[in-house]
Amino acid sequence: MENPEKGKRFFDEARETMDWEERESDLSIRFLKTFEHAFRHSKAYREIFDSAGIELPDIKDLEDLEKLPVLSMDDLVERQKRDVPFGGFETVDHDRIRRIYVNPGLIWQPGEWEFLDTSWAEALCGLGFNSGDRILNTFNYHMWPIAFMLDASVKMIGATVIPTGVGNTLMQVKIMQTLKVNGFMGTPSFIMTLIQRAEGMGLDLKKDLSFETALVGAEMLSESLRSRIEDKLKMTVRQVYGTAFLGCIGYECMHMTGLHVPDNVIVEVVDPNTGKQVQPGTTGEIVVTTFNTTYPMIRMATGDLSMLTRESCECGRTGPMLKKIFGRIDQATKVRGTFVHPWQADEVLSRYPEVFKYQVVITREDDKDVMTFVVELVEETDRSELIRGRIERDIKDILTVKGAVQIVPRGTIPDLHKKIEDKRTWE
Numbered sequence: 001m002e003n004p005e006k007g008k009r010f011f012d013e014a015r016e017t018m019d020w021e022e023r024e025s026d027l028s029i030r031f032l033k034t035f036e037h038a039f040r041h042s043k044a045y046r047e048i049f050d051s052a053g054i055e056l057p058d059i060k061d062l063e064d065l066e067k068l069p070v071l072s073m074d075d076l077v078e079r080q081k082r083d084v085p086f087g088g089f090e091t092v093d094h095d096r097i098r099r100i101y102v103n104p105g106l107i108w109q110p111g112e113w114e115f116l117d118t119s120w121a122e123a124l125c126g127l128g129f130n131s132g133d134r135i136l137n138t139f140n141y142h143m144w145p146i147a148f149m150l151d152a153s154v155k156m157i158g159a160t161v162i163p164t165g166v167g168n169t170l171m172q173v174k175i176m177q178t179l180k181v182n183g184f185m186g187t188p189s190f191i192m193t194l195i196q197r198a199e200g201m202g203l204d205l206k207k208d209l210s211f212e213t214a215l216v217g218a219e220m221l222s223e224s225l226r227s228r229i230e231d232k233l234k235m236t237v238r239q240v241y242g243t244a245f246l247g248c249i250g251y252e253c254m255h256m257t258g259l260h261v262p263d264n265v266i267v268e269v270v271d272p273n274t275g276k277q278v279q280p281g282t283t284g285e286i287v288v289t290t291f292n293t294t295y296p297m298i299r300m301a302t303g304d305l306s307m308l309t310r311e312s313c314e315c316g317r318t319g320p321m322l323k324k325i326f327g328r329i330d331q332a333t334k335v336r337g338t339f340v341h342p343w344q345a346d347e348v349l350s351r352y353p354e355v356f357k358y359q360v361v362i363t364r365e366d367d368k369d370v371m372t373f374v375v376e377l378v379e380e381t382d383r384s385e386l387i388r389g390r391i392e393r394d395i396k397d398i399l400t401v402k403g404a405v406q407i408v409p410r411g412t413i414p415d416l417h418k419k420i421e422d423k424r425t426w427e
């Protein structure tokens, strides 16, 4: 499982190990180019910059990035509704768009004619994939862009992709076995589903399967789940963090020091109220700028909370790193007058390696707020009553508001769930 040589792999070593000053001036050049391109060719950006009173010469280097307004997903959606389909953020003629991706909520996204984003490829190398690997891509190929982006990135690193998508678990296990597949890309839940399926078929996971490396994302990965998967399959499991519009924003290398920010994005951590950058080591909202020449995203807010660090990593990468993602900014909910933040809920549940997945559901009963932690356990246990009682006690201690715990069978909570689901109605 621990092969130190694998962790030394780079997609572009010279770029990933640049010293800080060189990196800043390089990013500065690329940022100015993107800004100018967006200013000249995107209707939406032109309007946004105009109304903020920003002229082309006002932006001279990377430090001026902070002068530009932060773009929220709501702004983007609003503009897409007014100016169907892309909202005027596109910088190319529509006949230069190769695909139209459809994100949940009918949010349109143009796919560039030539996929040049190296952020996922950098992540693939960084987390341990090699050229020649055979990698199962179990992300959904319908509508959303993620599976396609990863598919193109596997090609960039000289490996082979098997585009299986989700579902068809029996066939997927057979594919894994027959083709001696050694890489996996998908959600942590889905790799667990495949493991259970293979066990159910009577396979010896370590002998009959050849998995070595997994890229997982789109869901919380607890350390207990990570080590369970790693032990069962004798493989390395690493997380990526990214979004459909921004590509890869962070990835874990072999050493798991934090999330390495890929070379071709600018990541800021800002005060969500002012849009100004906070000091390294301070928590704030992640705001990202990409260099995409078809649909550039300039200071797009992710709604995710983290902190930047300049810690060095044993893998030799010198770029910025994000500490773990602490939760969503826009999901803080008031329960009986007290704010409940997703990261507080994470703090409670991270103490329990038995927990596989959870969701907080807020309802109204007899004119009172009721908070329920719906919890799936990694496996059935006769200790579930005990665990339930302990979690309830910790909720009261950490969140300072009472909450009940309901343990449900695996598979009850949907894959792409909100951490806090507010079901209250106010008639």
Ligand SMILES: [Zn+2]
Pocket: 253, 254, 255, 256, 257, 260, 313, 314, 315, 316, 317
């Ligand atoms: Zn590293």
